Amino acid sequence: MAHSHGSDSHGHGVGHVVGPGILIANGVALLILTIITVAAARVDLGQANLVVAIAIAVVKASLVCLIFMHLYWDKPFNGLILVSSLAFAALFLTLALYDTVEYHPAVINQAAAFYSQGAPTP
Amino acid sequence: MGHDHAHGHGDPNLAHHFDNMQQQFEAGKLGMWLFLATEVLLFAGLFCAYTVYRFNNPEVFKFASQFLNTTWGAINTMVLLASSFTAAMAVRAAQLRNRQQLVAMLAATILGACGFLVIKYIEYSHKISLGINWGKQFHYYEHTTQELPADSKVDIVTRPPTVSVEAMEQALGAGSRTSLAAPARSPQGLTQAALSGHLNPSEHLRPHEKSHDKDDSGYAEAEHGAAAAHGEPTHGTASPAGGEHGDTPAPVDPEKVKNLHLYFSVYYCLTGLHGIHVLAGIVALTWVLIGALKGRFDENYFTPVDLVGLYWHLVDLIWIYLFPWSTWFGFSCSRCCT
Structure with a gap:
């Protein structure tokens, strides 16, 4: 630069x-x-x-x-190393977040049904 | 770069496998940047854990963030930024052969690093005194779990220390397995209450006030269903008399915050690993300071100062991202999600 x-x-x-x-x-x-x-x-x-x-x-x-x-x-190459490490971190984060929150409605509904029907009391 | 390549021939600091000081300097810097890249990826894993957990359990984060002290966090950010500045000034002083300034700037940087650790110690010791530890060492709710019925589905129940055993028995007697009576507090006092160990989680963890990351009808319906199952009103404000258990009860949904220890495990991993880096930085800076006192550095050989400076800036850089994480959860999230 x-x-x-x-x-x-x-x-x-x-x-x-x-x-x-x-x-x-x-x-x-x-x-x-x-x-x-x-x-x-x-x-x-x-x-x-x-x-x-x-x-x-x-x-x-x-x-x-x-x-x-x-x-x-x-030298731009040092910056390139940093940027590529950030790019891989971003890739990592994106893939890990892909299915986040996706299952919430199903899981929560199931939990609600479980508790509303009074969890099998002995 | 582009400088006189004849520089440094015959310099006692020139390693034999380099052509000249310029090449040696740039090779060292390249190696340092490669190391810093691995550091970024190391912390990326923990940031990833933090982020995924936050989006999957927004209510846990909303609750847990009350325990984080943003004032200390902000002061620590300033301390680290100031020491980053002095580190950059130290490199400049080394390049200009200003030994006095170099020593002063390195000493100031070390002082900042120590100050950061002292503040971290204050923060940690306060949390530990409340039993807010990592994983299995998390004792904040310990006394409560022992009083639960054996068949309870809830393994950890939130209960502020101010709740009497009578109130708890009353709550359990009323058939509410997962709801415990607890006195209400003003929302303004929440953070203070949290820091003094008397947080009432019920104030902002009612099922119907729970946070949303997106407006999902299935999610909302499920919540209302769950709230109705507890015989609790699904609408209402934070009125102290809104509960079903007499004086000032408010429903607690311990299911939502029962994994608080996981939050603090990630918290301690992330800030602890950063703290270890600060410690390592102090060692490295002290080594450079000794070299500076011996007058080892000049305009052709200041690589140790430069590389330790780069390391120190990275430690600062990571904190720059750690800090908004704590403010984001500490202030904004509790509002934006409700």
Whole structure:
């Protein structure tokens, strides 16, 4: 990725030097986003609460990866490793969640019938 | 990258199997990223368990989340983010050969890590003092199970410590096998009550107020059927006098929260594994700090600082996802699902 962007790298040494301004701004942004996470959780947005919480977490994670972990200036391959691990995690989660809640009506109806007919009393 | 490839020839830190310092640095970083990928997948398994369990048992999560302290969670997030920032500053200091700043930043990072563990200790010890442990060590309801009739289908029954044995016997005598009388509380006091060990689960676990992940008629009908079977009103508010057992009873459906220990097993696995990573981070950071004090790092050789920094950012990253999980269940879910 473009390693001349927004930094005070002077090309000495083997790595890219990130400017203190960027690091401080990133840290402040992360703290603000944390406050927003807490505040958003206290507001009732219905099902959107979950989406908001995850969206903020994704933004925070991206900031940490790109700035603190230098992925913005790194070779793209390092980022590719991270993204592929996340892709596999997402695949894993999706397949595991495939049948979640699917059986609820049947199971609950059965349980209700069991209790309403007065579980076989001895 | 793209830097002077002649850099570092003859550097005492250059391993013989690398051409130059640049190659050595990038190889080390690539290896670290591969390790971080396995870390992501390790935690993904636990996050998966958490998520699947949450969607299959929304009422358990709604109930259990009352025991999680979001304030401490938020403070811990800030502590970790701050230490992540100092870790990034440490890498910069190492690259600029600023040894004083490097030592200061590494020390601050270690301090943040220790602060995180202290807060975790406060959270854990409070839960453990209430008997909220993992798996078979879960003793929150223990005293109640012993008083159940032998033929009961319910193995764990929710009952706040404030309920007298008389009230319980009355409830059992009334023929309600799975419902126990319990005094009502104001919903505002729920979290506090939970933290002080006097939570009344009935307030938000009435069958007709139970959470839904989707509007499924079969699901709803089943609930009403189950509620009717208990002889409880299927409509009504949280009025204290809405029950059938005298003064301020409210129906409890222990079936819905009887697997609370499973929730806390996952909770301890997830936060505990993260805590172990924090511990490992402290060890690694201390090692780097010793190296920094000895002046081992310069602009061509700061790989240990950089890689331990990457590890520390990953620990922070995982917490970034752990934290909304607790707030999501702690606040939003209890409202959005009812």
